[in-house]
Amino acid sequence: MLEAELVELVNKILQTKSESNYLEVKAAREGCPKLLETLSSFSNQNGGGIIVFGIDEKSGFEVCGVYDSADLQKKLMEQAVQMEPALRPLCTVVNIDGKTIVSAEVQEIDNDQKPCFYKGVGRLKGSYVRVGDGDRHMTEYEVYSYEAFRKKIQDELRVAERAMLSDIETDAHTEYILSMRTKKPNLAGLTNDKINALQGFTVDNRPTLAGVLLFSLYPQGFFPQLCITAVSIHGTEMSIDHAADERFIDNARIEGNIALMLDDALKFVRKNMKTSTFIDPQTGKRADKTEYPIIAVRELILNALVHRDYSNHTDFTPITIKMFSNRVEIENPGGLYGRMTLDRLGKTAADTRNPFLANALEVLDITENRYSGIPTVYSTMKNAGLPEPKFENERGVFKVTLYNGTDIVQPATANEADLLVFCKIPRTRAELAEHFQGRLSINYLMTNIVHPLVESGKIGLTIPDKPKSKNQHYYSLL
Numbered sequence: 340m341l342e343a344e345l346v347e348l349v350n351k352i353l354q355t356k357s358e359s360n361y362l363e364v365k366a367a368r369e370g371c372p373k374l375l376e377t378l379s380s381f382s383n384q385n386g387g388g389i390i391v392f393g394i395d396e397k398s399g400f401e402v403c404g405v406y407d408s409a410d411l412q413k414k415l416m417e418q419a420v421q422m423e424p425a426l427r428p429l430c431t432v433v434n435i436d437g438k439t440i441v442s443a444e445v446q447e448i449d450n451d452q453k454p455c456f457y458k459g460v461g462r463l464k465g466s467y468v469r470v471g472d473g474d475r476h477m478t479e480y481e482v483y484s485y486e487a488f489r490k491k492i493q494d495e496l497r498v499a500e501r502a503m504l505s506d507i508e509t510d511a512h513t514e515y516i517l518s519m520r521t522k523k524p525n526l527a528g529l530t531n532d533k534i535n536a537l538q539g540f541t542v543d544n545r546p547t548l549a550g551v552l553l554f555s556l557y558p559q560g561f562f563p564q565l566c567i568t569a570v571s572i573h574g575t576e577m578s579i580d581h582a583a584d585e586r587f588i589d590n591a592r593i594e595g596n597i598a599l600m601l602d603d604a605l606k607f608v609r610k611n612m613k614t615s616t617f618i619d620p621q622t623g624k625r626a627d628k629t630e631y632p633i634i635a636v637r638e639l640i641l642n643a644l645v646h647r648d649y650s651n652h653t654d655f656t657p658i659t660i661k662m663f664s665n666r667v668e669i670e671n672p673g674g675l676y677g678r679m680t681l682d683r684l685g686k687t688a689a690d691t692r693n694p695f696l697a698n699a700l701e702v703l704d705i706t707e708n709r710y711s712g713i714p715t716v717y718s719t720m721k722n723a724g725l726p727e728p729k730f731e732n733e734r735g736v737f738k739v740t741l742y743n744g745t746d747i748v749q750p751a752t753a754n755e756a757d758l759l760v761f762c763k764i765p766r767t768r769a770e771l772a773e774h775f776q777g778r779l780s781i782n783y784l785m786t787n788i789v790h791p792l793v794e795s796g797k798i799g800l801t802i803p804d805k806p807k808s809k810n811q812h813y814y815s816l817l
Contacts, residue, residue: 340389340431345442349402349435351764352391353673356400358472361388361758361774366395366443367405371414375457377472378422379436379467381445382455383477384681386774388469390428393440404438411441423458424448441533449777453485462486471760480652485733488677488690494650495549495693496539499561506561512540512554519702539695548649549695552597559594562654563754567593567604567640569660571611576663597696598705604640604660605633609664613743628742631667632719635728638712639669639739643704645697648673648735664705665745670738681732683778685713688696727787754779755788758798765801788814 340348358364363381367374374390381388392411395403405411412430419426430442454477457465466477472780486492490533499506518532520527526534535541540550551558552565559566571588589611593603612630645659653672661668675681677690691697702706716728720741729740754775761774770782771789779788792798793806793813801812 340429340442340444342431342433345391345431345433346435346442346722348389348391348442348764349394349433349440353400353402355763357763359615359763360384360469361386361761362764363388363390363472363750364394364396364400365392366391366397366403367392367411368395368403369406369773374415374418374690374701375421375459375465376427376467377417378428378445378692379455379457380466380469380474382422382426382448383453383467384469384661384742385447386776390443390445392442393438402438402440402717405441407439408439408804412443420794422455422710423462424452424455426455440652450485451489453489454482461555461674480650483650483652484648484674485691490725492650493539493693493695494648495552495695496542496547497651498542499546499551502555502561503552504541504544504546506556507535507540507546507550509554509556509597515699515703518704523688523701528679538699540699544709549693549699552696553699553723554647555596557594557595564579564655565649567600567644567658567660569593569604569662571607571662572664576664577661598703601637601641601644601705605637608636608640608660608667609633612667626677628723631725631741632723635645635716635719635741636667637775638716639728639741641700641706642712643669643671643737645700646673646676646692646737647671649693665743667741667743668738668741672736674732674735674737681730682783684730685717708746752783755792758788758792759817762798762813762815765814767810771813 346361351754352362352364360383365374377388377390380623381390393403393405395401407582415428415430419428426445428445429444433440453668454462454466456462459465462481463479463482464476466482467474468477468481487494519534521540526537529537532541532544535550536544539547540553541547545557548562553560555561569589569591571590572586573588578584589607591607593600595603602791608631609629612629615628616625641659647653656672658669660672675684676692679689697706700706702774711754720726720728725744726742729742731738731740760773766774767782768785771784775781789798793800797815797817799814799816800806801814802808802810
């Protein structure tokens with residue numbers, strides 16, 4: 340950060356008198372404050388964060404100056420090296436009205452190094468995440484979600500404790516073996532027991548979660564909540580003011596193995612969405628057009644089944660499908676896995692959370708396993724003349740929304756809410772790009788979030804007469 344940028348940031352803080360997800364202020368009149376929690380939370384969040392020393396929040400964000408800028412930086416670095424991995428904040432010092440202000444920019448660390456934590460108390464107690472303008476302990480699951488990727492923990496291979504080998508030796512398993520012997524001739528000469536072990540269906544001749552989900556007649560007998568719950572709802576929002584039979588047009592609990600859940604979930608969506616009939620001008624034949632492209636819906640449900648988190652932390656969390664009058668929401672436990680980010684979704688090959696499930700479903704011709712699902716969703720929605728799908732990735736939950744193009748009153752997303760908080764201080768285009776780095780590209784951000792918020796009167800421009808000015812700043816009007 341340049342000195343001029345720090346001066347500008349201080350002026351914005353004095354105007355708004357607030358902190359944010361990405362900004363923490365400390366008085367530091369008499370010494371360096373404890374920063375371990377904030378160092379952890381900033382380094383664990385997308386875009387990192389900035390700590391500004393020399394402003395006293397308790398005195399109405401008064402510029403008080405720091406006690407000693409050199410010693411403050413030294414003490415800051417002493418705390419930074421107590422983190423795992425060690426951090427290297429970038430400091431800037433400036434003098435404002437005779438008072439010394441110091442800023443420390445804390446960079447986000449790579450996903451394969453997260454969570455950053457204070458070594459003195461260990462990973463579970465020393466890992467923090469930023470919520471609003473404060474820091475909170477990461478939950479055990481949030482810590483585990485990073486651990487699972489870094490240590491390559493394969494939860495699909497955990498043993499299904501009450502299952503027996505006979506529970507997966509079903510017709511579906513026979514179908515798989517026949518298909519596998521054709522598609523993988525190098526494995527054709529092996530025994531079924533050996534194939535089961537190599538393909539992740541058994542461990543020490545005991546069925547795994549993957550084996551049960553793929554082949555058992557009723558996996559929910561062993562994992563009751565590893566299912567899909569689906570509802571069709573009146574209007575555009577869920578209501579709690581009516582009895583269940585009034586709130587839902589339709590309500591289903593979808594169970595069975597993965598192939599059966601996929602089929603039954605598609606039947607539910609087909610049943611509860613509109614279908615129009617038209618005459619093809621080229622052929623003169625009648626044809627049906629569904630409210631949402633079935634191909635897109637299938638890809639998203641399959642994606643949820645294959646890529647959800649199957650750790651014991653999420654055993655009690657089903658996949659959900661919610662159908663509103665203007666949209667369909669599909670949500671599964673387990674956010675984006677590994678190094679994948681929202682702005683790279685569908686553009687680059689992803690780390691696979693459950694490779695044994697994905698490989699088996701490829702053998703069964705249920706999925707291609709070629710990372711083509713998300714591009715297919717985009718293209719089919721576009722060809723149907725519908726809005727782009729909306730993807731959200733928040734705290735261990737991945738959610739996608741398809742809109743049907745009517746009555747689009749989109750609820751504020753986490754990224755929109757984040758932007759409105761971030762822009763309590765007027766921000767440049769470059770600051771927005773840096774803030775959302777790793778989550779959204781700047782073009783997507785401006786086109787799909789910033790400009791619509793400007794049009795709706797939620798974001799203002801400091802130079803409204805010249806919206807494309809290079810000196811333009813964006814600020815929250817809420």
